[in-house]
Amino acid sequence: MKYAPVSGIAALAVLVGALAGPAAATQDAAAATAPRTAVTAAATPRPTLTAQATESAVRASQQFRIFGTARHMPPGTPVTLQQRQGSRWVDLPATVNTTPQGTYTLRVVLDFKGRNSLRIVGGGAVSPIVYVTVHHCPIQGC
Missing domain, CATH: 2.60.120.570 (Particulate methane monooxygenase, b subunit. Chain: A, domain 1)
Structure with missing residues (x-):
């Protein structure tokens, strides 16, 4: 019985990690794209x-x-x-x-x-x- 609560918490963490994984990956991709766009606009040479x-x-x-x-x-x-x-x-x-x-x-x-x-x-x-x-x-x- 000592080990049951630990297993339950570990299982809950794995489940939450699996559910958050795709959403976190999408947010990371959007965040990575935004700075590149800003850098590209700033890198345009001035006349x-x-x-x-x-x-x-x-x-x-x-x-x-x-x-x-x-x-x-x-x-x-x-x-x-x-x-x-x-x-x-x-x-x-x-x-x-x-x-x-x-x-x-x-x-x-x-x-x-x-x-x-x-x-x-x-x-x-x-x-x-x-x-x-x-x-x-x-x-x-x-």
Whole structure:
């Protein structure tokens, strides 16, 4: 009789374990899937833009180019040149689409004398600032 209660408890534990086993396995599989989904979404690369100017200093109305690369965005994404005016970034009338290789080139003419802060925006990305100084020069040269 001493051993009967122990056998009953052991049998009850085995029965509960067998019933909980499939449910626990289903919960474990769902828990294992959820973190992988979150990691996959977080691992999606963010779009980025680079920008460079062909000149660091130009005369007023002298043409130069801004060029760069667009990463992690589809080909044909429009990118726009912005200029800092006071405390605001203002879109300039210079927009092009990225190439299938992920590059872009803009022809730029500025008349705003002094140091101009420029950047490229598009596809959810913003490039680093590019500085171009515009000098006031008479028509016949500086």
